[in-house]
Amino acid sequence: MHSKDQISHEDYQRTADWLLSQTQHRPKVAIICGSGLGMLADALQCQDSFKYSDIPGFPQSTVQGHAGRLVFGELRGKTCVCMQGRFHMYEGHSLCKVTFPLRVFKLLGVDTLIVTNAAGSLADSYNCGDIMIIRDHINFPGFAGLNPLIGPNDEKFGPRFPPMSGVYDKDLRKLAFDICKSMGVSQYVQEGVYCMVGGPNFETIAEARLLHKLGVDAVGMSTAPEVVVASHCGMRVFGLSLITNKVVKSYQDFEKVNHEAVLEVSKMRSETLQKLVTELVSRMDINNNTA
Ligand SMILES: O=P(O)(O)O[C@@H]1C[C@H](O)[C@@H](CO)O1
Numbered sequence: 144m145h146s147k148d149q150i151s152h153e154d155y156q157r158t159a160d161w162l163l164s165q166t167q168h169r170p171k172v173a174i175i176c177g178s179g180l181g182m183l184a185d186a187l188q189c190q191d192s193f194k195y196s197d198i199p200g201f202p203q204s205t206v207q208g209h210a211g212r213l214v215f216g217e218l219r220g221k222t223c224v225c226m227q228g229r230f231h232m233y234e235g236h237s238l239c240k241v242t243f244p245l246r247v248f249k250l251l252g253v254d255t256l257i258v259t260n261a262a263g264s265l266a267d268s269y270n271c272g273d274i275m276i277i278r279d280h281i282n283f284p285g286f287a288g289l290n291p292l293i294g295p296n297d298e299k300f301g302p303r304f305p306p307m308s309g310v311y312d313k314d315l316r317k318l319a320f321d322i323c324k325s326m327g328v329s330q331y332v333q334e335g336v337y338c339m340v341g342g343p344n345f346e347t348i349a350e351a352r353l354l355h356k357l358g359v360d361a362v363g364m365s366t367a368p369e370v371v372v373a374s375h376c377g378m379r380v381f382g383l384s385l386i387t388n389k390v391v392k393s394y395q396d397f398e399k400v401n402h403e404a405v406l407e408v409s410k411m412r413s414e415t416l417q418k419l420v421t422e423l424v425s426r427m428d429i430n431n432n433t434a
């Protein structure tokens with residue numbers, strides 16, 4: 144890692160202090176909106192919102208379907224901060240930049256992360272439009288040394304060697320399933336393993352077959368770095384993938400995925416996802432995580 148990529152504790156603190164001076168909201172929950180899922184922020188009441196370009200130290204979002212706004216507000220009386228737009232490695236951001244907001248959120252007092260993404264499915268039983276509750280992830284770039292925790296460890300945030308087993312909170316996953324049942328949508332809710340690849344190209348057929356053999360249920364280009372950093376600093380994590388396409392695994396299949404189709408499917412499930420996240424926030428206990 145180059146020294147220009149290093150972000151000091153003071154840098155995170157400066158951004159957190161600026162935000163604290165601009166809003167009365169004191170969020171306990173952070174929500175990251177995946178591609179086309181920015182409408183999750185629309186449910187927030189009493190909003191204060193900030194363009195990323197106006198926030199000192201914040202990276203800029205360059206992908207279509209990622210508005211580039213940080214929205215503070217209340218969801219059924221619980222204070223949240225919502226990223227309408229995230230940062231991806233393939234945009235050219237270092238992983239420190241990709242995950243910069245997470246440490247700022249920690250300094251704001253956030254203790255729970257809800258992360259969402261658009262993903263392609265490898266699992267044969269999944270369909271387009273399914274919602275996958277993330278049970279676990281594979282951080283493929285991490286295998287190649289692309290990990291946001293590489294470099295000097297900041298003990299104020301967390302330990303040098305953090306565990307990652309059980310990173311997606313079991314109780315929140317169960318609660319989400321119960322909510323889906325009561326919403327009558329469990330027929331298209333799955334639980335599975337998300338794999339992050341670097342992107343920006345979608346998978347070749349051979350790559351898709353490899354991921355399938357490895358036990359990957361859904362593949363995308365985000366989430367793992369954010370979850371690693373959130374977990375490192377003691378946040379509880381819950382994740383959702385919206386299955387926007389089935390990854391092509393056969394040489395006989397001539398279908399080709401594209402970003403516009405991904406955004407289209409995101410729109411189709413926006414209401415359900417908004418309801419699910421609202422219910423989840425409203426029913427989660429935000430005080431039991433003191434890590
Ligand atoms: O931000 P997410 O992970 O939801 O975005 C996915 C992965 C790519 O950025 C994009 C491809 O359509 O959607």
Ligand SMILES: Nc1nc2[nH]cnc2c(=O)[nH]1
Pocket residue numbers: 261262263264340342344345346362363364387388389390400405
């Ligand atoms: N890598 C990857 N990311 C996605 N995001 C949405 N769909 C896909 C996909 O099929 N592959």
